[in-house]
Amino acid sequence: MINLVNLVKTFGTQKVLNGLNLEVPVGKITAIIGPSGEGKSVLLKHMIGLMRPDSGQVFVEDDDITTLGRTDLNRVREKFGMLFQNAALFDSMSVYENVAFPLQEKTKLSREEIHVKVLEALENVGLRGTGSKFPDELSGGMKKRVGLARALLLNPRIILFDEPTTGLDPIICRAIHQLIKDTHTKYGFTAVIVSHEIPEIFDIADQVAMLYRGEILEMGSAVDIQHSTHPVVSQFISGSLDGPIQFVK
């Protein structure tokens, strides 16, 4: 579905992605884990063409999106939905308008049809009755759920989640994970989740990839990664201060 080949990205003198290769399988949930500042969000942005690599290729099905112009890139982006780290809701619009926006702009549905779909989407994420609120009146968890409702509304085939549960309490965190799992089961989309939630992320991921120093260090099923003997992977999963990952630079 998504195939990243020899991806290199440098900011100034810092090489964030260093010849990275990754294959995201169709219809599965792939989690990308790794220490903070290792370029996980950068990687996600390359998958949807928000960033262009210095070199390497990003295949979405048969299209290498690094070579596409704006029109063709938008055609590929039709396949995507994305939930941003801070939800990226339009702050001048109400919750209802935020969720309705992609339908208003990208479909020819009538106002009544849009109304029904928006209410259903809000109901699905447990936010019935919040349509008139504005983003600054919502908690972090509610914002993420609105973002999820908006991302799901056009039934995308691929959804990218950038730290969907960061900064949320454990119960909301579990609720969001469950929501992702349930909607994935219902709609069967391909999901890529960037997350720090160890070990919770292993409950929903079919495949886990560990990003370290600009490369995918290890990739496998959740069980494989949990039992990895690689010193970097095992240190990261255990959260130990002792090991090859240096926190004080």
Next chain:
Amino acid sequence: MITLVEKLGALARCVLEEMGRMVTFVLYALYTLVRNPGKPVHIIKQVHFIGAKSTFVIVLTSAFTGMVLGLQGYYTLAKFGSEGMLGSAVALSLIRELGPVLSALMVTGRAGSAITAEIGIKKITEQVDALETMALEPFKYLVSPKIVAAVIAVPLLCAIFDVVGIYGGYLVGVKLLGVNTGAYFHEMYKSVVWKDVYSGVIKSLSFGFLIAWICSYKGYYTDHGAEGVSRATTAAVVMASVCILVCDYFLTAVLL
């Protein structure tokens, strides 16, 4: 010596790069406008924001500008015994020069800064990225409607500025200082010609375009959080104001 040359070269390259980016930015905005103009409601909202919401400040500043012109004009013309020319002096100053320039500067301060801050905040909070991930063109929503709206609203505000300013001059010249009403308006009708009006209109059209272009551009290339937005807003207002004054000189030279 070499270091100085290197620094000058680097500065020149920076300036050229920035100019190139600005030109590409506005060309893309115009291309988006032609190819995918979007819903008129986006433009109407912006005309309301840039135009209608600036009316009060325009009326206030134009009234006092006209009154000051009335006072200064009367004082100067009285030296030559030509107080009757006051209407002509006030109207020509406003229509040809002060109306377009001052209304554009007021719009820059009120609406231009808001345009930069709005786009800048949308940029740093990933709202622009969110539009892109929905395969929607951010320029269609954030930039092109503002350019069209500014080109519509600024000439209208300039017209209001001119009319209110002329009556401000009338209030001081005629009502306070005793210039004859007939002389005030008759001299005005005699001296103001169509060329004066359209040169003012061309100026305010150009200034409207400049304001929306510069302020949108600065907002779109904002980075580094709240401080970045603050820096971009200040830079946009300063740059737009300077460009308005520089552009005014060249337009005056061409249109005279």
